[in-house]
Amino acid sequence: MRRSAKLRPDPRDLLVAAVIVLAAAALGAALWGRASAGTSGSGLTAVVCVGGQETDRVELSALPKPETRVYHGSGHTLTVRFSPSGAQVVSADCPNQDCVRTGLIDAPGRSIVCLPARISIQLTAADGGGVDAVIG
Amino acid sequence: MKRILALFLCAAALTGLAGCGTRQSSAELFAMDTVMELTACGKNGEAALDASKKEITRLEALLSRTRADSEISLLNRSAGKPAAVSAEVGQLLLEARAYSAATGGAFDVTVAPVVSAWGFTADAYRVPSQAELSALLTRVDSSKIGVELTASGAQVLLGAGQSVDLGGIAKGYASDRVAAVFEDAGVTSGMISLGGNVYVRGKKPDGSAWRVAIQDPKNSSGYVGVLKLTDAFAVTSGGYQRYFEQDGKRYHHIIDPATGYPAESGLTSVTVVASANDAEGSVGGSGTMCDAFSTALFVMGAEKAVEFWRSGGYSFDLVLVTDDGRVLITDGLSDGFSQEKGAGYSYETIRKTAS
Numbered sequence: 251m252r253r254s255a256k257l258r259p260d261p262r263d264l265l266v267a268a269v270i271v272l273a274a275a276a277l278g279a280a281l282w283g284r285a286s287a288g289t290s291g292s293g294l295t296a297v298v299c300v301g302g303q304e305t306d307r308v309e310l311s312a313l314p315k316p317e318t319r320v321y322h323g324s325g326h327t328l329t330v331r332f333s334p335s336g337a338q339v340v341s342a343d344c345p346n347q348d349c350v351r352t353g354l355i356d357a358p359g360r361s362i363v364c365l366p367a368r369i370s371i372q373l374t375a376a377d378g379g380g381v382d383a384v385i386g
Numbered sequence: 387m388k389r390i391l392a393l394f395l396c397a398a399a400l401t402g403l404a405g406c407g408t409r410q411s412s413a414e415l416f417a418m419d420t421v422m423e424l425t426a427c428g429k430n431g432e433a434a435l436d437a438s439k440k441e442i443t444r445l446e447a448l449l450s451r452t453r454a455d456s457e458i459s460l461l462n463r464s465a466g467k468p469a470a471v472s473a474e475v476g477q478l479l480l481e482a483r484a485y486s487a488a489t490g491g492a493f494d495v496t497v498a499p500v501v502s503a504w505g506f507t508a509d510a511y512r513v514p515s516q517a518e519l520s521a522l523l524t525r526v527d528s529s530k531i532g533v534e535l536t537a538s539g540a541q542v543l544l545g546a547g548q549s550v551d552l553g554g555i556a557k558g559y560a561s562d563r564v565a566a567v568f569e570d571a572g573v574t575s576g577m578i579s580l581g582g583n584v585y586v587r588g589k590k591p592d593g594s595a596w597r598v599a600i601q602d603p604k605n606s607s608g609y610v611g612v613l614k615l616t617d618a619f620a621v622t623s624g625g626y627q628r629y630f631e632q633d634g635k636r637y638h639h640i641i642d643p644a645t646g647y648p649a650e651s652g653l654t655s656v657t658v659v660a661s662a663n664d665a666e667g668s669v670g671g672s673g674t675m676c677d678a679f680s681t682a683l684f685v686m687g688a689e690k691a692v693e694f695w696r697s698g699g700y701s702f703d704l705v706l707v708t709d710d711g712r713v714l715i716t717d718g719l720s721d722g723f724s725q726e727k728g729a730g731y732s733y734e735t736i737r738k739t740a741s
Contacts, residue, residue: 302414336607346509352606359599360607363421370414370421381612382590383423383579385622386601386655 294358296337298330299370308332310373326367337362337371359384410591411435417446418557420581426568427575427591434571438564438578445563448475449556451498451549452507461542462498462549468532468541476540478674479533482555485678486528488699493682494528494643496544498551504648506639507551511630513637519646525549526643558621558677561585565662565673582627584620585662585673595722602729603654603707610655610713610729611705614722617662619673623680624655624707642685651687656680657705659719671702688714692736707731 293311297304300323308319316333318340328342328349336356339349342364349364358380361372373380411431413424422442426434450456457471482495498507499522505511514522525547532543544550552559557580564578568587575588577596586596595614602608603626613620625638625648642649658680660671679702683691688706695704695716703718713731715723720735 299414302416355607357607361421365416365419365421368416368421381597381599381609382577382586383584383596384599384601384609385579385582385584385620385657386603386624386627 293376294334294336294356295374295376296332297372297374299372301368308337310334310336321367321369323364323367323369326364326369328364328367328369330371336360337373339364339371342367413439415439415442417442418450418560418581419553420557422581423577423579424564425577426571426573428573430571430573431576434568434573434576437571438567441563441567442560442580445556445560448472449478449552449559451551451553458550458552461544465544465548466546468543470538471540471542473535473539476533476535476542478552478555478559479531479540479542479550481674482550482552482678483528483531483533485555485675485682489679489682489686489694491528491643492685493554493678494526495550495552495554496526496528496531496548497641497643498549499525499547500643500646501551501639501641503646504637504639504641505630506628506641511632511637513632514646523643523646526646554681555674555677557581557583558619558673558675561619561673561677582622583673583677584615586615586618586620587662589616600655600657600705600707602726605729608729609726610707610731611715611726611733612724613657613659613705613719614724615659618659619662619671619676620657620659621673621676621680622655622657623684625649625684626654640681640684649685651685652709653684653688653691653706654709655705655707656684656691658683658702659704660700660702671700675700676702692716695736696738698738704736 293309296308296310298306298321300321310332311334313332313334316331318329318331321328326344329340331338331340336354338354339362342349344364344366349362352362355362355373358373358375361370363370409429409431410427413435415422424435424438448457451458453459457475461469461471486494501507503514503518503522530545534541561578561580561583565585568576575591577586584598590596595616598613598615598620599609600611600622602610603624623640625640629636629638638648640649658676660676688708691706703716706714711731713733714736716736725733
């Protein structure tokens with residue numbers, strides 16, 4: 251069967267194909283590299299938000315020893331203890347004390363919320379491990 | 387020219403692919419008496435989150451029972467006389483009335499005066515007397531809510547002494563509205579968590595399902611299991627979420643509209659899961675439905691909840707946690723539910739047909 255001259259690839263087609271393959275390979279390498287970097291450290295990080303804005307970020311696994319920090323929101327004050335094993339509100343002057351009653355959180359996806367103070371403390375993992383949300 | 391075009395198209399496709407993996411926008415806001423987390427992937431993610439926050443704020447202003455200028459407060463002040471409200475509020479009341487009828491009154495927005503008597507509306511907790519509860523219970527009946535949709539909105543008539551509280555469906559309805567915002571913005575991957583109400587859109591940017599854990603009612607830092615979800619709503623109600631203690635007894639916030647007391651049904655939590663998509667032979671679920679049913683089925687107890695699920699009137703699945711240490715999972719979720727080892731529960735799969 252005779253091939254159409256129009257469909258026969260010429261050197262310029264091969265050049266375009268080569269550029270596309272190289273671009274795909276470079277993109278794949280970049281994404282793989284980023285994913286690998288993400289899994290290299292799986293330590294917990296506590297993200298503290300006040301009024302919906304991130305105000306502090308504590309890398310728990312890097313703490314040489316437990317430490318406490320104080321946060322203020324909507325006229326209330328929370329004292330939070332961070333340690334390599336998790337985070338806990340140790341005292342608060344909010345009326346319902348739900349944040350204190352939550353106790354220690356120690357896994358990615360877990361959070362402590364103080365509604366009166368509008369403060370949240372959420373644990374995340376560098377490798378994105380754990381869960382995306384907790385209901386209940 | 388064609389070669390250049392091919393090269394351009396391929397580059398655009400590859401750039402878009404990379405963008406989905408990297409452009410993830412997140413926001414947190416406090417509204418409806420809870421904290422809300424929103425995540426959207428893609429180039430429109432940031433705009434979708436801004437629009438979602440505005441929509442949630444609008445809904446709070448519309449539906450709050452504690453804001454004096456909301457339509458619900460206006461309605462509650464006019465009990466016994468017709469009140470003009472928006473078509474949106476009228477439709478939501480009709481939906482609430484339908485869920486009340488479907489659940490035999492286990493979900494009822496007119497339980498509001500009883501909830502207030504327990505102090506859950508104003509965080510001023512107390513145990514009402516039986517006489518007080520008996521008097522208030524005569525006002526609890528959703529079927530007495532009259533709703534007439536009009537050209538300009540809706541006319542609503544509450545019975546004498548009645549008031550409504552949409553707190554049992556407001557967050558679920560908000561998740562429905564945010565789902566619509568995501569749809570309009572072209573967001574194909576995202577998640578929102580509105581204080582016990584979750585909606586996941588599509589899959590995660592890495593192509594995997596969203597992992598949504600169900601809190602262990604006995605242990606605030608533990609789970610009873612993890613759901614793998616795509617395009618779904620999931621809502622949990624539990625007596626451990628909000629409560630107070632008096633004279634050594636715990637009183638939680640889920641009030642049984644039949645007794646006026648916190649429901650004691652043998653359940654410690656109920657999770658309702660529904661697909662957000664229409665499937666063959668069934669209509670997709672909604673956050674509003676999941677929200678209403680999670681409350682109603684908690685009130686009903688395990689046996690009646692399973693019976694209701696088996697009746698097939700609505701399309702959803704369940705995870706029930708009982709106070710004797712069992713976790714009951716309906717079979718639609720059995721492939722997408724991971725048990726939490728070491729939580730101390732026994733797990734049972736519930737089939738559509740009783741064995």
